[in-house]
Amino acid sequence: MKAARFDLHLAADAAEAVRHLQGDDAKPVAGSQSLGPMLNLRLARPGLLVDVTRCAELRAVTEEAEDVLYGAALTHAEFEDGALPDATPGWLAPIARRIAYRAVRNRGTIGGSIAHADPAADWVATMTGLGASVRILGPEGARELPMAEFVTGALSTALGPDEIVTAIRLPRRGPEARWSYWKFCRKVGEFAKASACVLADPARDEYRVLAAAIERAPVALPDPRALIEGRADPREAVEAALPFLSPERRALQATATSRALAALETGVPA
Amino acid sequence: MNIPRQGVGAPVRRLEDDRYLEGRGRFAGDIRMPGMLEVAFLRSPVAHAGLRGVAKPEGAAHQVFTAADLEGVRGIRADSGLPGFRSSVQPVLAADRIRHVNEPVAACVAPSRAEAEDLAEATGLDLDILPAVHDMLKARDPDAPLLHDGWEENVFLESGFEQGFEAASADAAIRIRRQYRTSRQCMSPMEGRGVVAYVDEQADQLVVITSTQMPHIVRNGLAECLGIDQGRIRVIAPDVGGGFGYKGILLAEEVMLGWLALKLRRPVRWIEDRREQLAGNANCREHWYDITGYASADGRLLAVECEAIVDSGAYSAYPFSACLEAAQVASILPGPYKMDGFRCRTWSVATNKPAILPYRGVARTGVCFAMELMMDELARGIGMEPAEFRRRNLVTGSEMPFVNITNKIFDSGDYVEALDRSLAALDLPALRARQARGEPDGRHLGVGISIFCEQGAHGTSVYSGWGIPMVPGFEQATARMTPDGGLELRVGVQSHGQSLETTLAQIANEVLGVDPAKVKLVHGDTALTPYSTGTWGSRCIVMAGGAVATACEELAERAKKIAGTLLQADPDAIVLGNGEARGPSGSVTLAEIGSVWYHRPQDLPEGVDPAGLEATKGYKTVRDTGTFSYACHTAVVLVDPGTGAVEIEDYRITEDGGVLVNPMVVDGQVWGGAVQGIGTALYEEMPYDSEGQPLSTTLAEYLLPGAAEAPSIPIAHMETPSPISRFGQKGIGESGAIGPPAAIGNAVNDALRAFGAAIDQVPITPERVMAALARGERA
Structure with a gap:
């Protein structure tokens, strides 16, 4: 299990990284926690890897009045350790803490996870749930897409082959906002078999109940306020919104949604 | 002097821990030799096929080896003597038939593993795909494809036992029938398999360093498959990172590495990766x-x-x-x-x-x-x-x-x-x-x-009944006192997590009173240890432990005789303990006894046992x-x-x-x-x-x-x-x-x-x- 031959370029900044991605055969890489195994199994065989972890702007945190921008090459461990300012009332570290294993978190990055778009990935679910958007740099310049438009399917995004994710923009959440994230894993550190997140932010009038780890992009359930306020049955909502899942996966998803909603109610972090 | 008990029953801290915990162990993957080449195997992508041909990459004939190159090499055969057993031969490299996914078909040799894998990837297989038997419940169906020529059904052995069944079951108040299944698993020691092979020209020996539980049995198998004398093969188990049975077999890869070392006259190494372990071997x-x-x-x-x-x-x-x-x-x-x-x-x-x-x-x-x-x-x-x-x-x-x-x-x-x-x-x-x-x-x-x-x-008696290639007999150990009163123990079993370096030293302590810290266990090397079937079947502490005790008892008698002379006491009145031999009126240390035998033979008594302070003894349970x-x-x-x-x-x-x-x-x-x-x-x-x-x-x-x-x-x-x-x-x-x-x-x-x-x-x-x-x- 050794990778096929490839060249490696260590990009000094984001613009240089984008320039090196112009060939057909180039791919950006950050923590290499998803791409690395694919290379070693020879399932991915790029001729050139462009390492973006040395780009200063991808390692930066920018605090704005309404949002915080997180550089794409910040690691899960940096979120877990509270080394970064949190746009939320302390929700990010518990999410990061439960991503895979510490060795993976030491190297894996938030931007890499989102760009890889594994449907069961924690950042894919939670950044969609938290209403984040993705800053992208390409040969035509910078652009920004909401998570819900960025992730287009399983392992599929709106990112062009010559573009990179530079940052994740996360709206600030006040103390009255509530959040829960519940996932089901066979064992600690494995990818989720089902997950759900719930956001209730009255100050911004933003409510969301999201079903994730469903082998495609996360799905926001309709009428989230009715679900959050207990006026609608989460099982029925899941049945209606996720007809493509097998009955077994749908039942598991209903459990995830119910438990995420219950965790929001009790305030117990899930 | 109040020395805590260190013999049988004492929770002695493991003597091997320092080496392992500080990363100083030496496993197959740690071994590098000048001029060493890495080996990757081209493995079958399909479960069942006729193999019509293997196309080596152009210019790589001297780096890619197939069954056609292995003239004189025999496949691995493990028959049972139980009546009705059907025999199979596991080829070292598949020759004309492939019988499972990831069966080795070619061995590719290059300076690095990545390059060896490049060669494997460039090697072509011409396959005639056959239907596969994938479910044990369907393997005996009349229309199931047969795996082995000459077999009437896909059954190695049908066996059974019956005693008093009809009479005992006749009047049961309740009878419950169930079907249960355990899934196929893969043994997953922390360290997978790994083999380094080279020719020791001075000793005129093929040396195979392999992550194994049974070096002597591997030597038997290598001699059989490669067709060379046992004396020209040395098998060494280095530090072994768990086995659980997976290292209690002869691998086709071990045979192949031995053949490559002999053919190329250069050290070769194969380190199993997780995919090989999971999807092809364990x-x-x-x-x-x-x-x-x-x-x-x-x-x-x-x-x-x-x-x-x-x-x-x-x-x-x-x-x-x-x-x-x-x-x-x-x-x-x-x-x-x-x-x-x-x-x-x-x-x-x-x-x-x-x-x-x-x-x-x-x-x-x-x-x-x-x-x-x-x-x-x-x-x-x-x-x-x-x-x-x-x-x-x-x-x-x-x-x-x-x-x-x-x-x-x-x-x-x-x-x-x-x-x-x-x-x-x-x-x-x-x-x-x-x-x-x-x-x-x-x-x-x-x-x-x-x-x-x-x-x-x-x-x-149990294993001779199975009639398999390996029957355990007397387990032997050699105990040798060193001139400074320490002890070398040589055993043919292999410790790969069982803590034998500690527990066998405790047994030596129990018999000889030697400090466990002064006991050196020599194991895992056919050149240095008595023959043994190795480590399997929860046998080491009973069999190797019994053998160590028996050898140490023999040594104790000889040491007491020397001590008796030094102390002017009847050897039967001397007791060994705490690193010394104590008589009715004084004591000498084991170091003094060792010193007399090795350095001052002029002080030895008349009629001393000329076998000296080294004894090999065999042991069986009662x-x-x-x-x-x-x-x-x-x-x-x-x-x-x-x-x-x-x-x-x-x-x-x-x-x-x-x-x-x-x-x-x-x-x-x-x-x-x-x-x-x-x-x-x-x-x-x-x-x-x-x-x-x-x-x-x-x-x-x-x-x-x-x-x-x-x-x-x-x-x-x-x-x-x-x-x-x-x-x-x-x-x-x-x-x-x-x-x-x-x-x-x-x-x-x-x-x-x-x-x-x-x-x-x-x-x-x-x-x-x-x-x-x-x-x-x-x-």
């Missing part, structure tokens, strides 16, 4: 049972009837053969129970999968699962608490030694006492009350028990039918009906390993085994699709229990001495891995019973629990 455990239990209304187990199939894969693995597992099922299924009737038929079937290999517990883990789930069903059937039903049918302490229905001789112990101690720790009435109340979070509580005995250190350790495992689980998840809330073990040479080491062995058993129970599974493709080819799919999945497991020890071993010790190495699937399976079924649901297969995945609940609902 298969084990896949059993199916159709079992019927018969009981009386007052709770007596009357009889058991069973048909069992073991998926043996494509080849008979060397040296244990393809039938050891299934044939054992027929002899050990009755477990620790008394019964008057037993009938069992088993089939070792051939399929297009890698050969099944003996994994810690071998057949016992599956047998225990089938038998113990049946015991619970029978108990429920007659309305009795499963623990009580067991109590009424276990062999009791007063019946020991006991010859059971399949003529196994249980040497000692009190199985009922083990059950009672487990129950006392569990507080079953409180758990039943809690179960009746229900859990606040909606999960379902279940309690499960498993109890079993484990035959260890079984010897000549009776070679094995020690029987036993254990009772209890599991309390919480089953989540929303997800199917099983949480182990409490797990306990009462264990009787006879006299414990080092209780701390035994705890480690039992814990490690139990966590592997939890893997069998809840996580590990290697499924194959209908084309014979393995589906869990990385650790992302093949789930192993990790630290977070390992509960804290209290172990209560009983120490009933074995009457057949030197110190009363019993083999304990496999025990932990046997009980968990049964205890956890019974606990899950106890939780599911209220819903009319039950599981019948391990691992107990969330999907299987949800499916069982759905079946229960429909019923």
Whole structure:
């Protein structure tokens, strides 16, 4: 299990990284926690890897009045350790803490996870749930897409082959906002078999109940306020919104949604 | 001077720990030699095919080797002498037929592994794809494709045992029939296999350094396959990072590396990667049972009837053969129970999968699962608490030694006492009350028990009966006192996690009084150690321990004679202990005794034994039918009906390993085994699709229990001495891995019973629990 031959370029900044991605055969890489195994199994065989972890702007945190921008090459461990300012009332570290294993978190990055778009990935679910958007740099310049438009399917995004994710923009959440994230894993550190997140932010009038780890992009359930306020049955909502899942996966998803909603109610972090 | 006891029974800290914990061990992967080449294998992408040709990459004929190059090399053959056994030959490289995915077809040699893999990728295969036998239950179908020429059906061996069945089962009040299945697993030691081979020109020897449990057996196999004299082969096991049975076989890769070293006259190395281990090599455990239990209304187990199939894969693995597992099922299924009737038929079937290999517990883990789930069903059937039903049918302490229905001789112990101690720790009435109340979070509580005995250190009479290529005889050890009063022990077994460097030193201390820190264990090298079948079958502490004690006793007599001269005392009046020989009026240190023999022979007495301070002795147990350790495992689980998840809330073990040479080491062995058993129970599974493709080819799919999945497991020890071993010790190495699937399976079924649901297969995945609940609902 050794990778096929490839060249490696260590990009000094984001613009240089984008320039090196112009060939057909180039791919950006950050923590290499998803791409690395694919290379070693020879399932991915790029001729050139462009390492973006040395780009200063991808390692930066920018605090704005309404949002915080997180550089794409910040690691899960940096979120877990509270080394970064949190746009939320302390929700990010518990999410990061439960991503895979510490060795993976030491190297894996938030931007890499989102760009890889594994449907069961924690950042894919939670950044969609938290209403984040993705800053992208390409040969035509910078652009920004909401998570819900960025992730287009399983392992599929709106990112062009010559573009990179530079940052994740996360709206600030006040103390009255509530959040829960519940996932089901066979064992600690494995990818989720089902997950759900719930956001209730009255100050911004933003409510969301999201079903994730469903082998495609996360799905926001309709009428989230009715679900959050207990006026609608989460099982029925899941049945209606996720007809493509097998009955077994749908039942598991209903459990995830119910438990995420219950965790929001009790305030117990899930 | 107050020296803490360091002999048999003392929890001495492991002498090997410093080396391992500080990363100073030397494993196959740590070995680099000048001019060494790396080897990658081109492996079959399909399960069953005719091999019409192999196209080497252009210009790489001297780097890529196929079966056509291996002139004079014989395939690996492990026949059993049991009547009706069908023989298979496992080719070192597939020649004209491929019988499982990832079977080696070509060996590619290059300066780096990546380049060797490039060569493998560029090598072409011309295949004539054949239908695959992927399911052991269909392997015997009349229209199933046959794996081996000349066979009438895909069966290595059909075996059976019957005693008193018709009479004992005739008047049963209750008869329950169930089908159970254990999934195929892959043994996953921290270190996979690895081989370095080179030619030692000075010694005129092929040297094969290999991550093995049995260097001497590997040498036998290499000599047979390569057709060269044993004296021209040296096999060395370096530090070995766990084995569990996976390193108790001869690998085709070992033969191939030996051939390459001889051919190229350069060092070659192959380090197995996880994909090779998972998807091509380390298969084990896949059993199916159709079992019927018969009981009386007052709770007596009357009889058991069973048909069992073991998926043996494509080849008979060397040296244990393809039938050891299934044939054992027929002899050990009755477990620790008394019964008057037993009938069992088993089939070792051939399929297009890698050969099944003996994994810690071998057949016992599956047998225990089938038998113990049946015991619970029978108990429920007659309305009795499963623990009580067991109590009424276990062999009791007063019946020991006991010859059971399949003529196994249980040497000692009190199985009922083990059950009672487990129950006392569990507080079953409180758990039943809690179960009746229900859990606040909606999960379902279940309690499960498993109890079993484990035959260890079984010897000549048992294995000569199997007629396999390897029969253990006298186990030997060499004890040699050094001039400074230290001790070298040489044994042919191999320590790969068993702590033998410590425990054998403790035994030497017990006999000679030598400080364990001054004992050097030499093992894992055919050039330096007496012949041994190696480390398997929970045999080392009994057999190598007994051999070390016997050699040390001989040495003690000789040392006492020398000491007697120095002390002017009768040697019989001298006692060895705390590093010295003490007579009625004074003492000399072992160092002084050593010094006299080696440095000052002029001071030796007349008539001293010229054999000196070095002795090789052989040892057998009083009776070679094995020690029987036993254990009772209890599991309390919480089953989540929303997800199917099983949480182990409490797990306990009462264990009787006879006299414990080092209780701390035994705890480690039992814990490690139990966590592997939890893997069998809840996580590990290697499924194959209908084309014979393995589906869990990385650790992302093949789930192993990790630290977070390992509960804290209290172990209560009983120490009933074995009457057949030197110190009363019993083999304990496999025990932990046997009980968990049964205890956890019974606990899950106890939780599911209220819903009319039950599981019948391990691992107990969330999907299987949800499916069982759905079946229960429909019923």
